Amino acid sequence: MFRQISILAPGLLGGSVAQAARARGLAKQIVIWARRPEVRLALRGQPWCDATADSPAAAVRDADLIVLAPPVDRIAPLTAEIADHVAPGALVTDVGSVKAEISRLGHAALSGRAHFVGSHPMAGSAHTGWENASPDLFAHRVCFVTPRPDTDPAAAERVARFWRELGSEVVTVAPDAHDEIVAHISHLPQVLATTLCTFLAARQPGWRNFAGGGLRDTTRIAASDPAMWRAILEQNRDEILRALRAFQDELQGFSAALANRDYLELTARLERGKTFREQFRPLP
Amino acid sequence: MFRQISILAPGLLGGSVAQAARARGLAKQIVIWARRPEVRLALRGQPWCDATADSPAAAVRDADLIVLAPPVDRIAPLTAEIADHVAPGALVTDVGSVKAEISRLGHAALSGRAHFVGSHPMAGSAHTGWENASPDLFAHRVCFVTPRPDTDPAAAERVARFWRELGSEVVTVAPDAHDEIVAHISHLPQVLATTLCTFLAARQPGWRNFAGGGLRDTTRIAASDPAMWRAILEQNRDEILRALRAFQDELQGFSAALANRDYLELTARLERGKTFREQFRPLP
Numbered sequence: 001m002f003r004q005i006s007i008l009a010p011g012l013l014g015g016s017v018a019q020a021a022r023a024r025g026l027a028k029q030i031v032i033w034a035r036r037p038e039v040r041l042a043l044r045g046q047p048w049c050d051a052t053a054d055s056p057a058a059a060v061r062d063a064d065l066i067v068l069a070p071p072v073d074r075i076a077p078l079t080a081e082i083a084d085h086v087a088p089g090a091l092v093t094d095v096g097s098v099k100a101e102i103s104r105l106g107h108a109a110l111s112g113r114a115h116f117v118g119s120h121p122m123a124g125s126a127h128t129g130w131e132n133a134s135p136d137l138f139a140h141r142v143c144f145v146t147p148r149p150d151t152d153p154a155a156a157e158r159v160a161r162f163w164r165e166l167g168s169e170v171v172t173v174a175p176d177a178h179d180e181i182v183a184h185i186s187h188l189p190q191v192l193a194t195t196l197c198t199f200l201a202a203r204q205p206g207w208r209n210f211a212g213g214g215l216r217d218t219t220r221i222a223a224s225d226p227a228m229w230r231a232i233l234e235q236n237r238d239e240i241l242r243a244l245r246a247f248q249d250e251l252q253g254f255s256a257a258l259a260n261r262d263y264l265e266l267t268a269r270l271e272r273g274k275t276f277r278e279q280f281r282p283l284p
Numbered sequence: 285m286f287r288q289i290s291i292l293a294p295g296l297l298g299g300s301v302a303q304a305a306r307a308r309g310l311a312k313q314i315v316i317w318a319r320r321p322e323v324r325l326a327l328r329g330q331p332w333c334d335a336t337a338d339s340p341a342a343a344v345r346d347a348d349l350i351v352l353a354p355p356v357d358r359i360a361p362l363t364a365e366i367a368d369h370v371a372p373g374a375l376v377t378d379v380g381s382v383k384a385e386i387s388r389l390g391h392a393a394l395s396g397r398a399h400f401v402g403s404h405p406m407a408g409s410a411h412t413g414w415e416n417a418s419p420d421l422f423a424h425r426v427c428f429v430t431p432r433p434d435t436d437p438a439a440a441e442r443v444a445r446f447w448r449e450l451g452s453e454v455v456t457v458a459p460d461a462h463d464e465i466v467a468h469i470s471h472l473p474q475v476l477a478t479t480l481c482t483f484l485a486a487r488q489p490g491w492r493n494f495a496g497g498g499l500r501d502t503t504r505i506a507a508s509d510p511a512m513w514r515a516i517l518e519q520n521r522d523e524i525l526r527a528l529r530a531f532q533d534e535l536q537g538f539s540a541a542l543a544n545r546d547y548l549e550l551t552a553r554l555e556r557g558k559t560f561r562e563q564f565r566p567l568p
Contacts, residue, residue: 055369081461083496122496142494161563171494186482189502191538197557199534201467207469208564210455212406214505218473221498224559227552232552237542244539251430254475255528258521266517270510271422277506280492 002162006027006063008078010043012125013082013095014069015133020166023135034057055233059086060229065162068094073231075185076105077257079116083109089115095121095161097182098235099146099175107148118146118175120182121168126223139167139282146175175186177185183239188247190229191240288313290338290347292362294327296409297379298353299417304450306332307419317343318414327414337338341369345468349446349452352378357515360389363400367374367393374398375515377443378406383430383467391432399439402430402459405452410507423451424568428466430459472531474513477506540566 002100007014012033021027033053034040040052053059060066060082068075075096086092092114096102099118105227106116121143125132143163147156160170173181197219200207208215233240289311291298298316305311317337318324324336337343344350344366352359359378363386370376376398380386390394390400405427407414427447433442444454457465481503484491492499517524540548 087567093300123495124496134345137538142496144494153376172484181488181491181494185494186496189480191497192480192535193502194554194557194559195538196473196531197560198553201532201556201560202534203468203530204465205560205563207465208464208560210406210428210469211564212426212470213467214473214477216564216567217501217504218477219557219561220501222557224554224558226551227559229554231549232358232545233542234545234547236336237545241542244535244542246487247480248535250486250534251476251479251528251532253408255525255532258517258525259517261521263327263395263514263518266434267510267514268480269351269482270508270513272485273478273503273506274479274508274510276485276489276492277477277503279489280500280503283500 002027002063002065003024004031004063005065005067006031006033007067007069008033008059008082009068009070009074010034010130010133011124012128012132012137013121014067014129015130015134016123016137017067017069017135017166018048019061019094019135020129020138024165026162026165027065029077029222030061031063037226039130054174056082057094060086060090062087066092067091068092068096070095071228071231072098072102075102076109079106079109083113086110086114091155091163092116092157093119095119095160097186097232099144099178099236103146103148103175107150110267115152117151117156117159118178119159119163120144120146121163122186123168126220128225136167138163141168141273143168143170144178145170145172146178148170177235180243183236183243186239187236188231188243189231190221190224191244192247193219194229197222268271286311286347286349287314288347288352289349290315290317290337290343291353292317292343292366293352293358294417295353296412296414296416296421297405297407298351299414300407300419300421301353301379301450302330302332303417303419304422305351310446310449315343315347316430318458337529340366342481344370344374346371348374350376352376354379355413355512355515355518356386359487360393363390363393367397370394370398371479372397375439376400377429377446378402379403380519381470381516383428383462383533385519387432390449391434391557398533399436401435401440401443402462403443403447404428404430404462405447406470407452409418410504412509420451422447425452427452427454428462429454429456430458430462431456434532438440450533462528463523466528467520471516471524472518472527474505474516475528476531477503478513481506495550511532
């Protein structure tokens with residue numbers, strides 16, 4: 001139970017943190033800062049928002065848990081902005097999709113005063129914005145918690161416990177390891193979905209009218225927010241490039257096997273892919 | 285209304301044709317041939333199967349519409365097998381995913397006696413086999429009908445009307461054009477889903493436990509039947525290779541833009557992908 005959870009710049013994820021924390025009784029007081037005054041006004045009417053603040057500094061002053069929820073490229077600047085205003089010993093976390101730089105700068109900005117522990121809940125929706133928030137968004141979802149070697153272990157454990165109490169399955173990894181993992185399992189799939197769409201759009205856009213379930217599924221995430229993904233590409237450029245180049249080699253292997261009519265090799269690849277996919281954990 | 289529809293080697297698609305034709309009153313008599321005696325026995329109890337036949341030849345003798353539903357590499361051999369037994373003027377179609385070779389061989393085998401008109405209903409499911417058939421499988425789905433220049437137009441139109449009566453939206457294109465289209469919108473997505481899975485399996489299979497919705501959607505079709513896809517890769521090799529190589533160029537363009545930190549170009553690609561994806565027709 002926190003005395004005050006402050007949530008800064010809530011969108012879908014920040015709003016859902018507020019709703020889930022209220023639903024599970026994890027905070028006496030929930031305070032929210034949003035950049036736009038009309039959003040603050042709208043939030044004041046919500047049962048999961050006890051007060052709004054007019055500035056990040058005012059929002060964080062009395063909080064023992066601070067959740068930073070702006071776009072990924074705004075997290076480090078926001079951490080710097082609140083650094084002189086957080087209560088001593090407060091926990092600060094975020095919900096950004098990339099962790100190494102944010103964790104390094106967050107730790108440096110708060111060092112000696114409060115604890116920065118990065119988080120990345122693997123939850124999202126095509127419907128963004130706090131209006132689409134849900135108290136169950138994190139239930140049964142993986143949430144990465146990414147302490148650095150110099151992070152206070154007790155602080156990391158308290159952040160992990162918070163996400164568990166919101167229903168998430170917490171995976172604790174170092175920030176660099178996190179960024180390598182998501183480059184492969186999240187950012188590379190986005191690049192492929194986007195590229196399949198730009199490819200087909202250039203080739204013959206009308207073919208989309210013939211799309212079956214396979215193309216629909218494979219390209220669904222191409223409809224994600226370009227600004228959000230631009231920021232992710234920028235923040236995780238090196239890991240994504242590495243994953244992308246290795247994937248290109250794997251794809252060239254498929255292409256070469258097909259060019260060589262090596263149907264044994266192609267069948268082996270189809271079977272390995274099927275086996276891998278079938279071992280995904282079923283969704284609850 | 286057909287006097288007798290004969291369906292050969294029914295799986296999910298063939299069984300669904302029988303159920304849909306019965307539900308919509310399109311056939312006085314539905315006769316089915318399946319290779320395995322125990323399947324024939326089981327089919328005899330179904331309300332959408334009036335009789336089973338012990339051989340392809342026996343099944344087609346009195347039919348005015350014959351639907352060939354075996355795996356794609358068995359369609360041309362099966363057409364050759366029935367060629368001397370079909371009634372004069374009968375319509376023969378199929379449900380295979382690749383059309384050029386099947387249409388050429390089908391036309392040649394039946395020429396002067398009956399009409400071969402290729403079909404490809406874009407319907408399917410992870411749950412294969414006639415036991416999973418449904419009378420609504422084709423409703424609101426695209427079905428390609430692929431007459432050759434030398435196909436009797438009246439025969440092509442009767443096959444198109446049959447699929448429309450099953451609820452499909454018929455798209456009539458030449459066999460070669462069909463194979464180019466599906467190489468892009470169906471076969472390439474399969475190659476990408478399979479390759480993303482084999483890549484991740486080789487890299488670190490345990491990461492699949494962290495899969496969010498994006499990876500799940502993007503890889504879903506990797507769980508498809510390897511034997512079926514091996515046959516499709518073989519039958520449509522040239523078109524798939526062409527599509528794959530052009531896609532590899534598009535992906536290299538993305539990779540190069542990221543390597544060059546060209547975020548304007550990357551944003552433009554994300555936006556083009558989003559626009560393309562959002563213009564998919566909504567599913568009914």
